[in-house]
Amino acid sequence: MIYFDNSATTKIDPAVLATYDQVAQNIWGNPSSLHKMGDRAYQLLTSSRKQIASLLGAKQDEIFFTSGGTESNNTAIKGTAIQKREFGKHIITSSVEHASVANAFNALENLGYRVTRLPVDKEGRVNVNDLRNALDTDTTLVSIMGVNNEIGTIQPIEAISDLLTNYPTIQFHVDNVQALGKNIWPRVFTPRVDLSSLSAHKFHAPRGIGILYKKEGKMLSPLHDGGGQEKGLRSGTENLPAIAAMAKAMRLVLTDEADKANHEAAIKRKIVDYLQDKPGIKIFSPVSDDFTPHILCFALEGIRGETLVHTLEEHDIYTSTTSACASTKTDEASTLVSMHVDDKIATSAIRLSFDESNTIEEADEFIAVFDKIYQHFAKINHLGE
Structure with missing residues (x-):
């Protein structure tokens, strides 16, 4: 079995699962309880938060636990819009965001907020000058993804940060x-970033747990009212086993990070080298410093993406269409459409996504299997004639 769908979710690390089980069985008190068991849970919660903050280059009080990326994104976006609505109702994002961001902006637009969606170039990247021109006195929020989940574009977060230095009241x-x-953290987490979202199941931790970084002093309106956990920003009893496991997973994934990223890049390069000269193949994720090492999106002209995904699955190779969160919906190629890729090619795209557990041998096997598929469809579609 070859699993090339790590951007959708990763397999939980056995050591991380062991941490989860140990905490679930032995430290099951409520961190808010006053007794000894509660205090033990609270101490683990605090140490996990401290470890995560240190790994991310943040302060302990800037780390808030959520149920995952979707909740973190919604809390950052809607929490800012509500908190700052008396100062302005203009908010800015890109046209290629994940559904949890795009739909949060859609919901706010339906409530009367004015939304600017920045276009992207042929590589799926926003232009900082477009953002500069979009800013006005009513702007309260800019939300731009660090890495595109469909094709792996690294957005110009550093340049955007430089621009927004002159707009300190706008939350970024x-x-x-x-x-x-992926060995790019300083490029996407600058000192100007006010809010940042992470999801644990993307780095070998359990599902249902995530992080919202909120810079000290920045204000958000909570989306949940309750017992006041997470300093009132995210009420609800903390998922302590998952939090401790996430801290463990983060430490593991960031150990030898550069070596792991280089390994993923080598796998990507191997497959790209095979694909790049094939008639009818369009690559959207080149080997470049402007793209992450772990995502490779390409299209085989004349065959729909879901057909190719299922054909590969018959050979025990697991991939996805452009975004697993939208792979069963009609908007599955939203980034490519925003890049003005022809619909027939955009709907033929699939995404491979790697992690450190994948191997060059798996890349070789993928190439061998895909080549037979390619030759079959090349004859049907008369590619290269």
Whole structure:
């Protein structure tokens, strides 16, 4: 079995699962309880938060636990819009965001907020000058993803940060769900970033747990009212086993990070070298410093993406269409459409996504299997004639 769908979710690390089980069985008190068991849970919660903050280059009080990337994104976006609505109702994002960001902006637009969606170039990247021209006195929020989840584009977060230095009252949110552990963190988590989202199941931790970084002093309106956990920003009893496991997973994924990223890049390069001269193949994720090492999106002209995904699955190779969160919906190629890729090619795209557990041998096997598929469809579609 070859699993090339790590951007959708990763397999939980056995050591991380062991941490989860140990905490679930032995430290099961409520961190808010006053007794000894509660205090033990609270101490683990605090130490996990401290470890995560240190690994991310943040302060302990800037780390808030959520249920995952979707909740973190919604809390950052809607929480800012509500908190700052008396100062302005203009908010800015890109046209290629993950559904949890795009739909949060859609919901706010339906409530009367004015939304600017920045276009992207042929590589799926926003232009900082477009952002500069979009800013006005009513702007309260800019939300731009660090890494595109469909084709792996690294957005110009550093240049955007430089621009927004002159606009200190605008809160800057970066969806970094696809960025952790790819040896690019300083490029997508600058000192100007006010809010940043992470999802644990993208780096070998359990599902249902995530992080919202909120810079000290920045204000958000909570989306949940309750017992006041997470300093009132995210009420609800903390998922302590998952939090401790996430801290463990983050430490592991960031160990030898550069070596792991280089390994993923080698796998990507191997497959790209095979694909790049094939008639009818369009590559959207080149080997480049402007793209992450772990995502490779390409299209085989004349065959729909879901057909190719299922054909590969018959050979025990697991991939996805452009975004697993939208792979069963009609908007599955939203980034490519925003890049003005022809619909027939955009709907033929699939995404391979790697992690450190994948191997060059798996890349070789993928190439061998795909080549037979390619030759079959090349004859049907008369490619190269």
